[in-house]
Amino acid sequence: MLKLQKVITIAALSLVSVASTTAYAEVTANVAATSNYLWRGQEQTGGDAAISGGIDYTNESGFYAGAWASNASWADEMTYELDLYTGFGGAINENVSYDIGYIYYAYPDAASMADADFSEIYGSISVKGFTFGAAVLATSAASGDGTDFADSLYLTADYAFAVGSNGTEIAFHLGHYSGDFIGDDNIIDYGIAVSKDGFTFGLSDTDIDGSDVKAYIIYSVDFTL
Helix, strand or coil, rough: CCCCCCCCEEEEHHHHCCCCHHHCEEEEEEEEEEEECCECCEEEECCEEHHHHHEEEEECCCCCEEEEEEEECCCHHHHHEEEEEEEEEEEEECCCCEEEEEEEEECCCCCCCHHHHCEEEEEEEEEEEEEEEEEEEEEEECCCCCCCCCCCCEEEEEEEEEEECCEEEEEEEEEECCCCCEEECEEEEEEEEEEEEEEEEEEEEEECCCCCCEEEEEEEEECCC
C-alpha cells in the first residue's frame, strides 16, 4: 500500500493549476511562491516554503495540456514533484461550465520510486460560483494499473465569490477522500482563502487525528508567452 504523506496545492492548485478554456489558442505560464505547500489539506514540504511553476497550452476547441513542478519532500531523498496533465473544458451556457482530464504525478528522484508516482482521472462542473469535482485513481507505481486502489475517490465542493469591485475574492473548500491509497480510508479536508492582486491568504485543516489548522500565503503570477 502506498504511504503518501501528501499535500494539496492550489492547485491546484492547489494543485496543480489547470488551464481554463479560452477563445483562441495560446500558451501561458505561471510562477508561484507559497509559505506552505498543501494538497488536499496535507503538507507536501513539511511546513516549509515552496516555489512552483508551470506552462499550459489551450486552444479554441477546449483542449488543454500542461506541466507543473514544485519542490516537494514528503519521501526520502525527494526534492521535487512534476505533474503532467491534459484535458478538455468548456461552457455549456453562460452559467455552467465543465472540465475533464487526466493528470500524472511524478516524483523522479524519490528514494522509493515504486511507491511514489500515480495518476488520476478528474472532472468538475461549475455552476455560477459553485464547483463540484471528482478525481479517481487511474494508475499507481505501487499497483501497476491502479486496480488495487480502484475505490480511491476524492470529491470536492468549492464556492468562490467576489467582494466589492476591487478584485478581492473569497473561496471556501470542502473535500472528502475515500479509499486506502494515502494510508487512511476516510479523510475530510476544508479551508477558506482570500485572494487579491496575485496574493492569497488561506487556512486549511483536515479531520485526521492531531491535525492542526495550517495557514499559508501564496503569491502567483500568470503571463502569456
